[in-house]
Amino acid sequence: MHPMLGITRRHFFQDCGIGVGKIALAGLLAESLPAAARAAAAIPSPLSPKPAHFPGRAKAVIQLFMAGAPSQLDMFDYKPKLAAMEGKPIPPEVIGGQRYAFIRPDAAVLGPQYKFAKHGQSGAELSEALPHLAKVVDDIAIVKSCRTDQFNHAPAQIFMNCGFAQPGRPSIGSWVTYGIGSEGRDLPAFIVMSTGSGISGGAANWSSGFLPSIHTGTRFRNAGSPILNVDSPEGADMRLAADTLDVVAALNRRRLSLDGDPEIATRIASYEMAHRLQTSAPELMNLADETPETLALYGCKPDEASFARACLIARRLVERGVRFVTIYHEGWDGHSDVAGNVRNNCGKTDQASAALVADLKRHGMLDSTLVVWGGEFGRTPMVEASAVLQRSKGRDHHPNAFTMWLAGGGIRGGVTYGETDELGFHIARDEVHVHDLQATIMHCLGLDHERLTYRYQGRDFRLTDVHGHVVTGILA
Numbered sequence: 001m002h003p004m005l006g007i008t009r010r011h012f013f014q015d016c017g018i019g020v021g022k023i024a025l026a027g028l029l030a031e032s033l034p035a036a037a038r039a040a041a042a043i044p045s046p047l048s049p050k051p052a053h054f055p056g057r058a059k060a061v062i063q064l065f066m067a068g069a070p071s072q073l074d075m076f077d078y079k080p081k082l083a084a085m086e087g088k089p090i091p092p093e094v095i096g097g098q099r100y101a102f103i104r105p106d107a108a109v110l111g112p113q114y115k116f117a118k119h120g121q122s123g124a125e126l127s128e129a130l131p132h133l134a135k136v137v138d139d140i141a142i143v144k145s146c147r148t149d150q151f152n153h154a155p156a157q158i159f160m161n162c163g164f165a166q167p168g169r170p171s172i173g174s175w176v177t178y179g180i181g182s183e184g185r186d187l188p189a190f191i192v193m194s195t196g197s198g199i200s201g202g203a204a205n206w207s208s209g210f211l212p213s214i215h216t217g218t219r220f221r222n223a224g225s226p227i228l229n230v231d232s233p234e235g236a237d238m239r240l241a242a243d244t245l246d247v248v249a250a251l252n253r254r255r256l257s258l259d260g261d262p263e264i265a266t267r268i269a270s271y272e273m274a275h276r277l278q279t280s281a282p283e284l285m286n287l288a289d290e291t292p293e294t295l296a297l298y299g300c301k302p303d304e305a306s307f308a309r310a311c312l313i314a315r316r317l318v319e320r321g322v323r324f325v326t327i328y329h330e331g332w333d334g335h336s337d338v339a340g341n342v343r344n345n346c347g348k349t350d351q352a353s354a355a356l357v358a359d360l361k362r363h364g365m366l367d368s369t370l371v372v373w374g375g376e377f378g379r380t381p382m383v384e385a386s387a388v389l390q391r392s393k394g395r396d397h398h399p400n401a402f403t404m405w406l407a408g409g410g411i412r413g414g415v416t417y418g419e420t421d422e423l424g425f426h427i428a429r430d431e432v433h434v435h436d437l438q439a440t441i442m443h444c445l446g447l448d449h450e451r452l453t454y455r456y457q458g459r460d461f462r463l464t465d466v467h468g469h470v471v472t473g474i475l476a
Contacts (some may be wrong), residue, residue, distance in 0.1 A: 073379060193325075280320075379402075
């Protein structure tokens with residue numbers, strides 16, 4: 001058929017760009033601005049609350065991501081034999097031919113750098129580097145048997161967040177908002193903050209991948225205006241902003257009706273969210289309504305960016321219906337002076353992490369908020385030392401075994417789950433793979449990780465790919 005035969009008068013009216021098209025647009029702008037705004041608002045939001053697969057205990061997640069990998073052997077997983085063997089080569093049968101980036105296979109053992117003690121009614125063992133977490137130890141589940149497939153920071157961080165080591169897959173926060181939407185209207189559903197020098201995996205950690213981009217995490221600063229350039233310029237009042245939004249919404253809605261492109265719906269929602277943030281963001285970031293007692297609990301200065309302030313902001317975000325919050329604290333990569341690395345980072349994070357659990361509990365929110373603490377992998381029982389690199393008494397990357405803890409939102413407190421061998425090298429009991437951890441987080445939210453899928457390029461994808469089992473041993 002000749003291509004011209006498929007063109008009708010309707011195509012002309014739609015695409016000519018003059019005459020009837022301009023008349024119709026002029027009429028729309030001149031006479032129907034309020035109607036256009038109402039019509040745009042009537043578009044079902046991709047982030048509207050959706051039913052879960054089954055009733056979940058958690059309604060929101062706060063992920064405290066310790067980027068760089070904390071040393072589990074100096075904080076959570078006490079190994080007396082490491083102390084007894086300090087300075088001696090690790091037995092060859094333990095390492096099994098595994099290679100490391102910065103240490104020799106026969107590297108000497110490095111013992112625990114801190115004293116350990118039992119705490120709470122549960123008798124959970126923690127090092128003296130975590131005095132504040134010790135106060136809430138009966139509210140958390142400590143998982144000592146975590147394992148990952150990845151050895152380096154960027155792929156391991158992306159794997160922990162996206163279930164796949166290469167960029168391009170949706171992050172867990174994106175999967176959650178895709179699955180159950182958000183209960184808040186005035187703030188993004190998935191918010192990301194950071195309190196350090198940089199995140200190895202970058203924005204791939206909170207990307208929506210092939211999901212509609214409305215599910216991408218929104219990066220917030222944790223002091224001042226959370227998003228730059230969201231405020232109206234001088235001389236532009238809220239009425240002008242609203243009128244402008246109405247016009248843009250009308251145009252976008254027309255294009256959406258013609259193309260059906262979900263990214264246009266994302267654009268509409270983004271413009272409206274930016275407008276609402278002009279009111280909601282200043283209120284969120286103003287801690288004047290928090291009591292001195294609360295600020296002291298977190299160790300937070302109201303106007304100073306810090307991990308403590310980010311944790312308090314996270315509680316306020318969840319109160320306002322935000323579904324998923326991730327706080328990255330970078331700097332845990334203890335290749336040298338691991339004792340100093342642990343001391344420095346625990347000094348910045350221990351009080352606020354414990355305070356978040358305690359504060360959620362006293363607000364009656366812990367049962368419905370899942371808190372997840374941990375990094376991308378662990379650290380070796382062997383010492384890292386290099387005169388060339390000026391390193392001493394450090395620990396290298398260790399994917400075989402590491403520790404994380406979870407609290408609230410369907411997790412049973414006062415539990416220590418899993419066990420490593422006497423040198424902390426291999427998992428001895430109850431392994432928890434990264435995909436198992438992801439499946440468990442989804443389960444707490446009422447989502448079946450095997451059923452929450454998205455068809456892309458002819459295949460149904462899910463966060464855990466074809467892996468993962470819920471860790472029932474830590475569930476309430």
